[in-house]
Amino acid sequence: MICIREIDPADLALFDEWYDAFRAGAVAGREAALVTGREALGYSLRNPGPLKTRIAVGAFEDDRVLGGMLFEYRLTDNLDTVEVEIEVPPAHRRRGIGTALWQWAVTRSAQLGRTIVQTELGVPAGDSPGAAFAERLGFQVEHVEEHLVVPLPYDDLRLEELRSAAGGLDGYRLTSWAGLCPPEHQQAYADLHTAMDLDVPTGGMTREVVPWTVEKLEASEARIDRNYLALVTMVHTLAGEPAGYTLIYLPRADAENAQQDDTLVLREHRGHNLGTHLKLANLDQLAKHRTTQRFLHTWTALTNAPMRKVNTRFGFRAVEQHRELELRLPSLRPAARGVILDPDDRMLLVRFEFDDGPLWATPGGGLEAGETVVEGLRRELVEEVGLRDFADPPHLWHEEVVAEGHATGYDGVLNDYFLIRTDHFTPAGALTAEELRAENVHGMRWWTPAELADHDGRFAPRNLPDLLNQVLASGPPTTPLGL
Ligand SMILES: CC(C)(COP(=O)(O)OP(=O)(O)OC[C@H]1O[C@@H](n2cnc3c(N)ncnc32)[C@H](O)[C@@H]1OP(=O)(O)O)[C@@H](O)C(=O)NCCC(=O)NCCS
Numbered sequence: 001m002i003c004i005r006e007i008d009p010a011d012l013a014l015f016d017e018w019y020d021a022f023r024a025g026a027v028a029g030r031e032a033a034l035v036t037g038r039e040a041l042g043y044s045l046r047n048p049g050p051l052k053t054r055i056a057v058g059a060f061e062d063d064r065v066l067g068g069m070l071f072e073y074r075l076t077d078n079l080d081t082v083e084v085e086i087e088v089p090p091a092h093r094r095r096g097i098g099t100a101l102w103q104w105a106v107t108r109s110a111q112l113g114r115t116i117v118q119t120e121l122g123v124p125a126g127d128s129p130g131a132a133f134a135e136r137l138g139f140q141v142e143h144v145e146e147h148l149v150v151p152l153p154y155d156d157l158r159l160e161e162l163r164s165a166a167g168g169l170d171g172y173r174l175t176s177w178a179g180l181c182p183p184e185h186q187q188a189y190a191d192l193h194t195a196m197d198l199d200v201p202t203g204g205m206t207r208e209v210v211p212w213t214v215e216k217l218e219a220s221e222a223r224i225d226r227n228y229l230a231l232v233t234m235v236h237t238l239a240g241e242p243a244g245y246t247l248i249y250l251p252r253a254d255a256e257n258a259q260q261d262d263t264l265v266l267r268e269h270r271g272h273n274l275g276t277h278l279k280l281a282n283l284d285q286l287a288k289h290r291t292t293q294r295f296l297h298t299w300t301a302l303t304n305a306p307m308r309k310v311n312t313r314f315g316f317r318a319v320e321q322h323r324e325l326e327l328r329l330p331s332l333r334p335a336a337r338g339v340i341l342d343p344d345d346r347m348l349l350v351r352f353e354f355d356d357g358p359l360w361a362t363p364g365g366g367l368e369a370g371e372t373v374v375e376g377l378r379r380e381l382v383e384e385v386g387l388r389d390f391a392d393p394p395h396l397w398h399e400e401v402v403a404e405g406h407a408t409g410y411d412g413v414l415n416d417y418f419l420i421r422t423d424h425f426t427p428a429g430a431l432t433a434e435e436l437r438a439e440n441v442h443g444m445r446w447w448t449p450a451e452l453a454d455h456d457g458r459f460a461p462r463n464l465p466d467l468l469n470q471v472l473a474s475g476p477p478t479t480p481l482g483l
Pocket of ligand 1: 025026084085086087088089092093094095096097098099100119120121122128129130131132133134136
C-alpha cells in the first residue's frame with residue numbers, strides 16, 4: 001500500500017532517502033540531467049524564504065520512500081500558480097505512484113485555491129515516460145528550449161579563436177565579479193534582472209513579472225550564495241549605463257556541473273557582439289573559480305535564433321529538450337471523507353436533503369487551510385459523528401467532480417476517501433442537530449452491504465455499493481482509485 005506524506009526536511013536521514021529516490025527518478029534515461037544538489041535542496045527546504053513555499057512529498061511503502069515530488073508556490077506574486085516536479089525511479093514506475101503523488105498535488109492546490117499547475121520536463125530523444133505521463137494528466141506544452149552542454153575545462157584554443165573573432169569592445173566596458181553584487185552595481189543589476197524577466201521568452205506559460213528591487217536582489221543573492229558561487233559579468237556604456245549581463249552558477253557542492261544562467265543584452269545595445277564579449281569574460285572567471293566541474297549547462301529557446309548561434313560558436317551541444325508545461329485545474333472544494341465500517345461491515349452514512357431529494361454520503365467535510373487531509377478528516381469526524389482515536393487510515397479513492405451546484409463559488413468538489421475500521425458506535429458528534437441541519441445533514445445510520453445494494457436512492461459517490469464490495473473483496477487498493 002502506497003502512502004503519500006510530506007517529508008520533514010529536518011529529519012536528515014529521511015530527507016536523504018527521499019532525495020535518493022527523487023534524484024534516481026530525475027536522472028534515469030537522461031544523458032545530462034541537472035538536478036538541484038542534495039545540500040542546496042535540503043538547505044532550501046529547511047530554511048524557507050519569504051517568497052516561496054517549497055514542500056518535499058514522498059510516496060511511502062512500508063516506510064520506504066519509492067518516489068518523490070517537489071510542490072512549490074510563490075507567496076507574493078503568481079498567486080494562482082503551483083509548480084510540481086514528480087520523480088519516480090524506474091524500478092517503481094507504472095504502479096500508479098506518479099498518479100498518487102499527482103492526486104496529492106491536486107488536493108493541496110484546491111486547498112490553496114490555486115488552479116494553474118506548471119511543470120518542467122527534460123525530454124531526451126526517444127521515449128519519454130514524463131511526456132506520456134504529463135500528456136495523460138492533461139498538461140499542455142507551452143514552451144520548448146534546448147538543453148545544451150559543453151565540456152569543461154573550456155577548450156583554450158576555441159577561446160582564443162572566439163576572442164580574435166570577437167574583435168574589440170568599442171564604446172563599452174566590462175565589469176566582472178564572483179559572489180554578491182558590489183553595492184555600486186546593485187540598482188543596475190536589479191533593473192537588468194527585471195528586463196530579463198520581461199524579455200525572456202516563455203511561450204504560453206502564465207507568469208506575472210514583478211520588478212526587482214535592491215532589497216529583493218540582496219535577499220535572493222544571500223540565499224543563493226550559500227550553495228552557489230555566482231559568476232557575473234556586466235557590460236556598461238562608457239558613460240556608465242548598463243547594457244547587459246551574463247551569469248554562471250557554480251554549485252559549491254556539485255563536483256560535476258556548472259550552469260550558464262541568464263544572458264541579456266538590452267535591445268538598444270544589440271548588434272555589437274556584446275553577448276560574445278560577456279560570455280568570454282565570464283568564461284575567464286569560470287576558469288579561475290572552477291574546481292572539478294566537468295560540464296557547463298545552458299538552456300535556449302528554440303525560437304531564439306541569435307542565442308542559438310552564439311551557443312554553437314561556443315561549442316555547446318544539445319542533449320535534450322527542456323519543456324515547460326501548464327495545466328488549468330477547475331476550482332474544486334476539497335473535502336476528506338470516511339468510509340467507516342463496523343466489525344459486521346456495516347457502513348455509517350449521513351443523509352443530506354436537497355431540493356431534488358435525499359442523498360446518502362460518507363461522513364466528512366471541507367478541508368481548512370493549513371491542515372493535512374487526514375487532519376481534516378479527524379476534525380470533521382469528531383464534529384459530525386463523534387469518532388476519534390483511529391490509526392492513520394488507508395486512502396481508498398480520490399474523486400474530482402466538476403458540476404454546477406455542488407459547492408457555491410466553485411466549479412465542483414474534490415473528495416478524498418479513507419477506510420476506517422471501528423467498533424460499532426452510536427454516532428454523536430460535537431455539532432448539535434441544528435448545526436448539522438445548517439450543513440444540510442438531516443440524519444445518519446448504519447447500512448449493511450445488502451441494504452446498500454437494495455436501495456434505489458442516491459449515494460455519493462454514486463456507485464458506492466460497488467466500490468464498497470470491491471474493498472470488502474480485495475482490500476484497499478495499493479494507490480487511491482481515481483473516481
Ligand atoms: C513520469 C513518472 C513520474 C511517472 O511515474 P509512474 O509512477 O510510473 O506513473 P503512473 O504509474 O502513475 O502512470 C500513470 C499513467 O501515465 C502514463 N505513463 C507513465 N509512464 C509511461 C510510459 N513510460 N509510457 C507511456 N505512458 C506512460 C500511463 O498512462 C500511466 O497509466 P497506466 O500505467 O495505467 O498506463 C516517472 O516515469 C518519472 O519519474 N519520470 C521521470 C521524471 C518526469 O518526467 N516527471 C514528470 C514531470 S512532473
